[in-house]
Structures are given as structure tokens and as C-alpha cells.
Amino acid sequence: VQLVESGGGLVQAGGSLRLSCAASGLTFSSYAMGWYRQAPGKGRELVAAIRSDGRTYYGDSVQGRFAISRVNFNNTVYLQMNSLKPEDTAMYHCATLRGVALDPNYWGQGTQVTVSS
Numbered sequence: 233v234q235l236v237e238s239g240g241g242l243v244q245a246g247g248s249l250r251l252s253c254a255a256s257g258l259t260f261s262s263y264a265m266g267w268y269r270q271a272p273g274k275g276r277e278l279v280a281a282i283r284s285d286g287r288t289y290y291g292d293s294v295q296g297r298f299a300i301s302r303v304n305f306n307n308t309v310y311l312q313m314n315s316l317k318p319e320d321t322a323m324y325h326c327a328t329l330r331g332v333a334l335d336p337n338y339w340g341q342g343t344q345v346t347v348s349s
Contacts, residue, residue: 233255233256233257233258233328233338234255234256234257235253235254235255235326235327235328235338235339235340235341236253236254236340236341237251237252237253237324237325237326237340237341237342237343238251238252238253238254238343239251239252239343240324240343240344240345241344241345241346242346242347242348243316243345243346243347243348244347244348245316245317245318245347245348245349246315246316247316247347248312248313248314248315248316249313249316249345250310250311250312250313251267251310251311251313251324251326251343251345252308252309252310253265253267253308253309253310253311253326253340254306254307254308255307255308255309255326255328256307258328258338260304260307261284261304262284263284263328263329263330264281264282264283264284264328264329264330264334265281265282265300265302265309265326265327265328265329266278266279266280266281266282266300266326266327266328266329266334266336267279267280267281267300267309267311267324267325267326267327268324268325268326268327268336269320269322269323269324269325269345270322270323270325271319271321271322271323274322277291277293277322278291278334279291279294279298279311279324280294280298280299280300280311281300281329281334282300282301282302282309283334286302288300289334293319294313294320297313297314297315297316298311298312298313298314299311299312299314300312309326311324311326313345316345316347317347318347318348318349319347320345320347321345321346321347322344322345323342323343323344323345324342324343324344324345325339325340325341325342326339326340327339327340
């Protein structure tokens, strides 16, 4: 299984970015997918998840600002990030999720998002 993230970068507060995660080596449509982030000195945080049936989950800190989506025919999951804040600065990773508890198993290498004030 390979997950490759892209779309990170430097943006001013209030701006937007869209992250992409291209998956290969798996039956993508059968997997729940998630976006995690980790800032320096902080723990890993689940930002958003999307189940195989399209149901979504968002962390409290991004609710109403971020949107996760998936396109099964091209094995890609997206994270649209709007109204970005400096506290959104982190390395963002996508992951496959398994089980009712949505435990992560496969990870991508990550893409850096930096939001300037």
C-alpha cells in the first residue's frame, strides 16, 4: 500500500489549501480514510475521516472550516482547508483506517502546511 500526499505549502491566515492523497495497492473504495496532523512538540491529531460509505467525521478544531472528500475512481482522498489559522500549521498525513474505531494502519509521508499570521 502506498499513500502519497500533496498540496501543502505556505499560506496566510484566512487562506485556503486543498490537500490530496493518492492511494495505490489497495481496494480503495473499501477503506475508510483519514487526515491526521502533527505540529512540533504536539501529539498526533485526527483532523477528518471519511468512511467507505461517505460518512464523515471532523475534529472539533476544524469543524466548519475543513471538508474531507473522496473520489473512488481515481483512488484519491482530499482535504479542503478554508479559513486557515496559524494553529493549523503542522505536517499533515493521510492514512487508511480500519474497524469501527477507525484505527490508522497505512500512512503517507506527509505534506507540510504552514499558516502565517
